[in-house]
Amino acid sequence: MSTQHGPRVGRPPHHTGPEELVQTAAMARRFYLEGRSKTEIAQEFGISRFKVARMLETALHNGLIRLEVRLPAELDAERSDALRTRYNLRHCVVLASTEGEPGGAVLATRRLGAVAAGLLTEIVTEADVLGLVWGPEIEALGRELTVLARCKVVQLCGVTPLRPVDSSAVEAVRRAASIARGPVYAIHAPLLLPDGAAARMLRRQPGITEAVNQFRHLTKAVVSVGAWGPGLSTIYDALDDDAREQYRSLGTCAEVVGQLLDADGRPVAPELTERIIAISFDELRDVPDVILLADGEERAAATSAALKTGLFNGIVTHTAVAEHLLR
Template sequence: MDGMSTQHRPRVGRPPHHTGPEELVQTAAMARRFYLEGRSKTEIAEEFGISRFKVARMLETALHNGLIRLEVRLPAELDAERSDALRSRYDLRHCVVFTSAQQDPGGAVLATQRLGSVAAALLAEIVTDSDVLGLVWGPEIEAVGRELTVLARCRVVQLCGVTPLRPVDNNAVEAVRRAASIARGPVYPIHAPLLLPDGATARTLRRQPGIAEAVGQFQHLTKALVTVGAWEPGLSTIYDALGADEREQYRSRGTCAEVVGQLLDADGRPVAPELTERIIAIGFDELRRVPDVILLADGAERAAATSAALRTGLFNGIVTNTAVAEHLLR
């Protein structure tokens, strides 16, 4: 033994790492190349004569120490955090949440306008020349039609009739025609009510040439925009079309939502199969074959109905506002 105790021996090895000015300016240069110029870590490593693993480590350390700060900026009306949370929670392909203040005067109208604007921008982003786009009837779709300015060349198909209170609704057909006009493609409108008095009348109308042509396009759909109604006055076309006795009958069965004329309970199960014979609309089995079905929903009063709609498994996308998103994430 050399007489020196182990605890008093000097430590052998590398001195503590000290980040000096040269490493700082090198890291800053690497950050500019990687984050601003789009250079790969391998390219940066070759330029500076180090391994790409060291480049990765230096960039990671710089982020941790605050030398590099990343900032993600979105337009103020888009809620990135809730959009990502909702996409993950419901395993969605398309998910956009926008902010809205419905407590303000005119808030509900403004929310629908904003929904139309965001949905129109989403269509401009994801629709291609090879798509066949389906649109249901509803105020939200009318808002989308007003906001559309760009759309790829595609076929546009109306997916359902309109409220019986307005048998041939010019606004509903106009929204579909406007989309087709912007897309410079063929249009397939449905000039008929959504709900008929009985199944025989509905079957007769479905055989009419124009309607039959539109229904024949359902099998070719690749993208569809669908809205959801809540089982309350003014929030569902079917609710408003029925008499008081029928409304309460379906409410007693647990109806809380309506999607393309189908009534759903809170778990997304159909509760009124007999109504199917009386409506002119795309069916759930046909919707399930469409690759992209996007739900449009705005307003806290539709939050529970939106939850029911998502439980059907029909949708892989949603455009909604913060009030609905918060309900869905709870």
């Protein structure tokens, strides 16, 4: 008995026809635009949830569906994500740098303040106690802040009058508290005192004591970083040339709330601690969210040192700084 082999009979190759295309488009609208689940879509079209998933996946692969993530041009999404991953940060926003543009440095600080203000609007709740340091970035943040949950606002350090500014730290803190419609704890005192005795005396003043006592209740803090150079650090500008060179020789490259750091994030001038009125590193470590504002490429190395302290779980900075940190 012989068997003749004829043409093989079976299911023809799959061909995506017009009906499947329009159905896939409808499913995509349901899933990506309307937020419907794959189970709901499957019930509507009378197919399995797995077939819905397969059709959407195939449509993405073949280009029928194209997903675009569009952010404002000033936000650098790629470096924000890379920096967040590299340093295990909870909050990370990187702005596209504006070097070379007219008014670049001033504009960059203003934009940094605006984005930091937006971040605070996003993450601060009525259960928070918010701390702010002194600095040009905080001044910019204060000017751009328009909405904030009702909370306490605490100034984290004294100020230095050596650099001309549009508004003082006290005014920036008061503006934040006014917008938050909550109590304000300001520090009407210099950041750096001539000696430890003068600093201890000021810390005992009623208004300053009230602010310092709030440090242990902080839940969110915004801190800036200074580099060891003129106009880049409040402590640098407050010292004489001999002291500046002395601390430079010890490896100082950064300043955070009056503390001087070397490139590895280690304190190099513990004797200055007695002379400053500011939150301590030990107190900052107890704050659940501490966000670093790093303004300008000239502070890139200082920002690296600050992150090595382990004090920060958030950062707002520029592309040029982010590139340095990622290298």
